[in-house]
Amino acid sequence: xxxxxxxxxxxxIFILPIGLGTLFFYLNPSYFSDSTVNYGExxxxxxxxxxxxxxxxxxxxxxxxxxxxxxxxxxxxxxxKAVADIKTIRTLINMDMRRxxxxxxxQDGSSPSNNDTSLVKAKIxxxxxxxxxxxxxxxxxxxxxxxxxxxxxxxPQDINxxxxxxxxxxxxKYSRIG
Numbered sequence: 001x002x003x004x005x006x007x008x009x010x011x012x013i014f015i016l017p018i019g020l021g022t023l024f025f026y027l028n029p030s031y032f033s034d035s036t037v038n039y040g041e042x043x044x045x046x047x048x049x050x051x052x053x054x055x056x057x058x059x060x061x062x063x064x065x066x067x068x069x070x071x072x073x074x075x076x077x078x079x080x081k082a083v084a085d086i087k088t089i090r091t092l093i094n095m096d097m098r099r100x101x102x103x104x105x106x107q108d109g110s111s112p113s114n115n116d117t118s119l120v121k122a123k124i125x126x127x128x129x130x131x132x133x134x135x136x137x138x139x140x141x142x143x144x145x146x147x148x149x150x151x152x153x154x155x156p157q158d159i160n161x162x163x164x165x166x167x168x169x170x171x172x173k174y175s176r177i178g
Contacts, residue, residue, distance in 0.1 A: 037170070039163035040143065040152035047133065047150035053126035060101060060120040062148035066171065066178050068164075069103040069122075070156070072139045075110040082141055082156040083112050083119060089164050096172045103144075143168070146178030 001009075024031075036042065049062070068089060070082045086102050093100060103120040104111065107130070111121055124130050136153055141164075143152040154164060 038152065038167050039160070040154045040167050043136065043142070043150045043153055047129070049129060049144075049148040049150070050126070051148075053124065053129040054105065054122050055125045056103075056120060056122040058120065060103075062144060062146065064146050064178050066100045066146055066168070066175070067103050067120075067144040068100060068168075069105050069142045069144055070139075071105045071124075071133060071142060073106070074108045075104070075106050075112050078139055078156060079104070079106070080112045080114070082139070082159075083116070085156065085159060085161060086141060087116070087119075089161055089168070092161070092165055093168055093172075096169075099172060099178055100168070143171070145171075146175070 068086045070079065070086060072079050072082075075083075083102075083104060090097055090100050090102055101120055102118065103122055105122045105124060107124055109123055112119075124133070133150070137155050139156055141154045141156050141159065142150050145151050152167060
């Protein structure tokens with residue numbers, strides 16, 4: 001084999017995979033993003049919150065702690081069941097329970113009938129945030145990351161606690177914050 005042929009053979013061995021990979025990525029961009037391992041629905045695009053968007057009662061905050069939040073217009077029977085479900089989820093997470101807080105975000109300020117002291121209550125104060133959340137199903141359970149981004153949601157009517165636990169365990173395992 002001549003030097004020119006060796007050069008072109010070596011060049012094709014190194015350049016061809018990069019070229020084919022790039023071509024595949026641009027011709028089929030949804031191939032890698034369509035299949036996910038999470039059970040909840042991803043919030044796309046992620047809803048970023050500011051401190052002024054949500055008025056939180058007490059001294060609780062989103063900073064540095066994962067949050068399971070139930071968002072609704074008012075607290076009714078579905079709300080009470082969802083609050084009980086997120087309490088069960090937090091209890092079942094076991095050792096990582098201290099890394100998660102529960103939050104009830106209601107627009108009209110109502111609260112569940114049972115008095116739960118560890119449930120953080122909040123109210124949406126920003127129209128931007130309420131407009132962003134209106135694109136998703138009403139009465140949804142959201143997972144909020146330690147920075148304050150709404151990232152996953154579940155419909156409370158057909159929620160499976162085991163699936164939420166699996167998602168949370170995976171998030172807590174790979175999270176470097178919170």
